[in-house]
Amino acid sequence: MRRSAPGLSDLKQALASDEAVPSPWPHVVVRGELGLARQEWLHTNGAGAFASSTVAAMHTRRYHGLLVAALDPPRGRHVMLSHVDVGVDPNEPGVRRRPKWELGMHQFPSVDPEDTAFYLACFDQDPLPRWTYEVGGGQLEVCLALVRGENAVVLRYRWQGPQSVRLTLRPLLAVRHMHTLLRENGGMSNRVELRVGTAADGATYNEVRVQPNRLLPRLCFRYQGTFVGSPDWWRRFEYLREQERGLDFQEDLWTPGHVDLVAEPGSSSYLVVAVESLPEGEPEALLQAARAAIQAEDPGPSAPVLVRRLSIAAEAFRCDEGANPGVIAGYPWFEVWGRYALIALPGLYLVPGKVDGAIRVLRGLIEQMQGGLAPNRLPDSGGAPEYHAADATLWLFEAARQLVDVVGEEHPFVVEELLPALQSAFEAVLHGTRHDVHLSADGLFAAGRKGEALTWMDAQVRGEPVTPRVGCPVELQALWAKGAETLARIARAAGDDALATRAEAAAQTTRKAFQRRFWCEDTGYPYDVISAEEAGVGAVRDATIRPNALIALAVDPDCFTPDQATALLERVRLELLTPAGVRSLSPADPSYVRWYVGNAEERDKAYHQGAVWPWLLGFYARAARRSSSLGEHVLPLLRRFLASAAGNALALGFVAELCDGEPPHTPRGCVAHAAGVAELLRALLWDLPDGEPSSG
Numbered sequence: 281m282r283r284s285a286p287g288l289s290d291l292k293q294a295l296a297s298d299e300a301v302p303s304p305w306p307h308v309v310v311r312g313e314l315g316l317a318r319q320e321w322l323h324t325n326g327a328g329a330f331a332s333s334t335v336a337a338m339h340t341r342r343y344h345g346l347l348v349a350a351l352d353p354p355r356g357r358h359v360m361l362s363h364v365d366v367g368v369d370p371n372e373p374g375v376r377r378r379p380k381w382e383l384g385m386h387q388f389p390s391v392d393p394e395d396t397a398f399y400l401a402c403f404d405q406d407p408l409p410r411w412t413y414e415v416g417g418g419q420l421e422v423c424l425a426l427v428r429g430e431n432a433v434v435l436r437y438r439w440q441g442p443q444s445v446r447l448t449l450r451p452l453l454a455v456r457h458m459h460t461l462l463r464e465n466g467g468m469s470n471r472v473e474l475r476v477g478t479a480a481d482g483a484t485y486n487e488v489r490v491q492p493n494r495l496l497p498r499l500c501f502r503y504q505g506t507f508v509g510s511p512d513w514w515r516r517f518e519y520l521r522e523q524e525r526g527l528d529f530q531e532d533l534w535t536p537g538h539v540d541l542v543a544e545p546g547s548s549s550y551l552v553v554a555v556e557s558l559p560e561g562e563p564e565a566l567l568q569a570a571r572a573a574i575q576a577e578d579p580g581p582s583a584p585v586l587v588r589r590l591s592i593a594a595e596a597f598r599c600d601e602g603a604n605p606g607v608i609a610g611y612p613w614f615e616v617w618g619r620y621a622l623i624a625l626p627g628l629y630l631v632p633g634k635v636d637g638a639i640r641v642l643r644g645l646i647e648q649m650q651g652g653l654a655p656n657r658l659p660d661s662g663g664a665p666e667y668h669a670a671d672a673t674l675w676l677f678e679a680a681r682q683l684v685d686v687v688g689e690e691h692p693f694v695v696e697e698l699l700p701a702l703q704s705a706f707e708a709v710l711h712g713t714r715h716d717v718h719l720s721a722d723g724l725f726a727a728g729r730k731g732e733a734l735t736w737m738d739a740q741v742r743g744e745p746v747t748p749r750v751g752c753p754v755e756l757q758a759l760w761a762k763g764a765e766t767l768a769r770i771a772r773a774a775g776d777d778a779l780a781t782r783a784e785a786a787a788q789t790t791r792k793a794f795q796r797r798f799w800c801e802d803t804g805y806p807y808d809v810i811s812a813e814e815a816g817v818g819a820v821r822d823a824t825i826r827p828n829a830l831i832a833l834a835v836d837p838d839c840f841t842p843d844q845a846t847a848l849l850e851r852v853r854l855e856l857l858t859p860a861g862v863r864s865l866s867p868a869d870p871s872y873v874r875w876y877v878g879n880a881e882e883r884d885k886a887y888h889q890g891a892v893w894p895w896l897l898g899f900y901a902r903a904a905r906r907s908s909s910l911g912e913h914v915l916p917l918l919r920r921f922l923a924s925a926a927g928n929a930l931a932l933g934f935v936a937e938l939c940d941g942e943p944p945h946t947p948r949g950c951v952a953h954a955a956g957v958a959e960l961l962r963a964l965l966w967d968l969p970d971g972e973p974s975s976g
Contacts, residue, residue, distance in 0.1 A: 281687065304578065305406035306932035308335050312398045312414075314385070322611055322930040323409050324387050324602035325426035326698040328354025331433060332612055332931075332951075335403040337363070337411065337563035338393060340521040342531065344457050346424065349431035349555045351497065351603030354616060355660045359454040360499060362533050364435060366422065367448035368415050371542055380447050381415040381659050384921035387518040389530075405932060407574035407592065408567070417441055418545070425570035429601030432554035434567045439543035449551055450538040451501065452514055454531070455493040457661065459613065464532040468492040470511040472536050479501065479562065487558065494832060500564070502552035505541025526879030541952030544922045577632070586923050593934050594628045597954040598637060605640040606658070610937055610950035614657040618645055618665075619736060620955050622675035623895070627958025628681045631965050638683060639693050645676065646701040652708025653717075655779035670717050670727035670734040673705050673758055677763025678835060684766065689773035699774055702767045706783060709760070723789035724752045724797070725760040737828075739887035747888045751811045751820055758832035758839050761790040765836075794839045804847045805829060825866035826888075827856055827896050833898035837907060845907040852900065857917070859924040860945035861956075864888040864895035865943065875940045876948040890941035891948070894925040898959025901967045915968055922960050922968075935960060 295497045306782045310317045317336035328350030333339050339362065347361035363386075383400075387393055400415045411422045418441020419424045439445055456462045473489040488507050491498035501507075515532045522529035550563035559566060575849055578588055579594040599606045599616075607621035607628065608614065621641060629638035646894050648655045648665050655665035656672040661791025681915030685690045687694065689693030709725070712718040715734055717727045728734045728750035735756065737747040768783035797814065799804045800821070806829040811820040830852050833845055840848065855866040865872050865888065873886035930936045930947045 302585070303406075303450065304585050304592055304933070305404065307406070308403040308932070310335065310398075310400045310402055312400065314394055314398050316339075317398075317400060317403065318589075319438060319929075321403070321405055322596060322931050322934060322952050323405070323410055323424065323427055324596040324608075324611075325350075325570075326429065326595070326599065327429045328357060328599050328602060328606075328608060329431050330357075330611055331409070331424060331425055331426055335932075336385045336398070338387060339363070339389070339517065340519050341612060342461055342519055342522055342527075344519070346435070347426070347431070347433040347553055347555075348458055348612075350599075351431070351555070351604070352662060353429075353604060354599035354606050354608060355658060356662060357458045357660055358496060359456060359458050360496075360555060361680050362454045363452040364553075365450045365452065366420070366437070367450070368413075368420060369446045369448070370416065371444040371446045376767075379446075383413055383415070383420070384450075387520060389516055389518060396452055402862060407578075408571055416445055417952060418445070420445075422544075423567065425567040427554070427566050428570055428573050429560045430554065430559050431556070432552065432559045432566075433572075434563045435551045435553075436548050436563065436567060437543060437550070438548045439545060441545055444542055444544045445545050445744065447505075447541050447549065448538050449503070449541070451553065452533040452535050453490075453492060453499065453553075454533055455496050455598050456499070456907060459660075461528055461531045462533065464513045464515060467494075468511075468534055469494060470536075470612065472507075472509045472511070474507065477558065481562075488536065492534055492536070497556045500556070501539075502543070502550070502554075502556050502558050503539045504549050505539050507539050508538060509537040511536050524877075525883070533832060539699070571910075579632075584964075586926055587961070587964055589933055590926065590964070591632060591937075592958055593952070593957045594632065594961060596934070596952060597957065598625065598628055598634075600637050600640070603785070605637065605644055607641060607954055609954050611931075611934075611952040612702065612950065614950055614953075615660040618648075618654050618656045618658075618667055618672040618673055621645065622654075622672065622679040623953040624958035625679045626966075627898070627947075627960075627962035628954065630682055630686050631958075631962050635683075635687060638679075642676075642679065642683070643693070643697060646697060649673075649701060649704065650711050652705045653713060654705070667714065668732075668734070669738065670715055670725075671736060671753075671759065673709075674725075674756055674759035674763055675967065676705065677702060678759055680770075681762065681766040684770060689770050695774050699767075699770050702770065703779060706764065706767055706786075710786075719749070719786075719790075720752065720793070722793040722797075722814070723786065724810075724812060725756045725790065726752050726812040727756065735828075737826075737888040739884045741881050741884050746885055749809045749822075751809050753828060754806050755828040755831040755835070757790055757794045757798070758836035761787045761794070761839060762836040764790070773862050785851055788825050791836075795841075799844060803851070805851045806844075806848065824869060825855055827852065827864060827893070827899075828860045830856070830862065830896065830903060831899050833907065834903040837903070840909070845903070849904055849908055857900065857921070858892050858939075858941075858943075858945055859921060860928045860939040860947075861892040861894035861925050862900055863890055863892050863941055865890045865941075872941065874942045876938060877940075887938075892939040892941055892945055893934050893937075893956075894928075894939070895953065895955035895959040896964040897922055897925055898967075901963035905967045918968055922963055925956075926960055 333344040345359040365384035368381040475487040488501040539833040609620035656669035657666040733745040764787035768780040771782035809822040856863040873889040931951035934952035936947035937953040939945040
């Protein structure tokens, strides 16, 4: 069946939680209270580059910066420009002194920033990040915009006051990969090149070029005013989120000097910082283009605010502006992951009707396939793709199914590119492939050897999986059976009846084996993992209560009887479901970990041992809408849970990667998770609006 991609403005069901939030654009009233300015913000350029910090612009992570450039878009991300500190002083001719009002906020050793004067009145992101400071009897508004598709940032300074003021702008540079930290060293080049540039309209502007790290591209600055060269190190910035994670958290930053300029009342001044060369166009035009690109993602006031907010957030993960389109799995540290790109693809692309973008992402992943396997990770530092997950290829089948629901089986991409890719994956599984991916004697999907982590529950400590799932994981059976059915559907439409018959037989064989072997009568819930061998030495039946059976039910309900589906959902509701998402392990299990805190090893131990994952709510909504005995009465409950999870945020307007297993379910992990945003949006628009539920 072909599904029409619903227009976002077609959703008429209002969400109760939205009534108190009249706008999807973040607005934070600070009034000089640093404690009100610790939440994070994120802004992206459509090609992998991003800017991010706290509302106070006081960095707490090594990943924070005003220009984190993607040198190999969307990969190769480096923190190039960390800060631009601003000083404000009365414009007294002939007087040069330290600025009277310093707007920069930093954490240094043994210094409490709460004791530092803080002039921020409010922060807005509508859609560009914008800070309003109250100083000197007036207001200084600072607005930031990343240039679309380019490694460049525009900073606009607009002064409103009774008289002119002098601004001092000091860029602080990190020029290092986003995963590392910079230390003062003698290898930085202090050479500063001053130039006069000519704009397209013939006007001239000032430009500074520096290349402090000879292994990385230069930085170019376009500015108004006077540049004062004074290369120097600023030392011992502390990033407290890194300290909480048990990691190195101190950094030294380098500055080439500062820019002095006079700001007249009602006027705007600009600083443009770019990698390698300045972008074409006037700063204000570049800023407005960035604004327009993000505003275009807003479905408008006719849609519920939560739908608007998630639709705007979805744009941050799509890297369609570069030569190599892809999906960033999460900010600030996640990379391009095949698994999460495919899980998120329906919500990011198909729900808002961006079919061409979805095809480009799928085409890129198909081109990277080897031996019938889809890549799971494209390392940010470059290098060869990694194929260390069995489920990435199965999620390709699931993304393909949802694409076909929208475009139909006869679409040229489906016939000419998708069908051959799915067939190669199908044949590889039948014959066996790397990581010992194969079918068991009774047709179950089996994968892995001891010490491998091949599903989304892939955390390892000292090289060993925390959640070993070698054998036949429950959700992989559903993904394989439904995927084989999808292959059969496309092959049949393309006239390849022989392939279609083989794929249909594989799907039915797996479902029969699943129904015979996976249900655990003792728990009234499916086994999480069983061994490929049904009996004998090494036979395994893991009855741990995890959400993977929920994924299986959402993907392929034909693996379950109606009574089993009802029992499964009831168990999930009682033990796994929370207002923030779905737990990764039942609290009744002795291995349950309540809090996702501590050093890296402690967090990895807790990653899938109780942490709550918001993206799983999408699968709960899909399964509950179709299988719940509550019928239509379940819809208000599902909407409340989706709204609650979306509001439990680390970064303004985004969905966090995970949360603590126990109330208040503090958000943790990466601040913006692609699958979280995508699945909540998909569930709201495809599973929960008025009318028939989605086809699955």
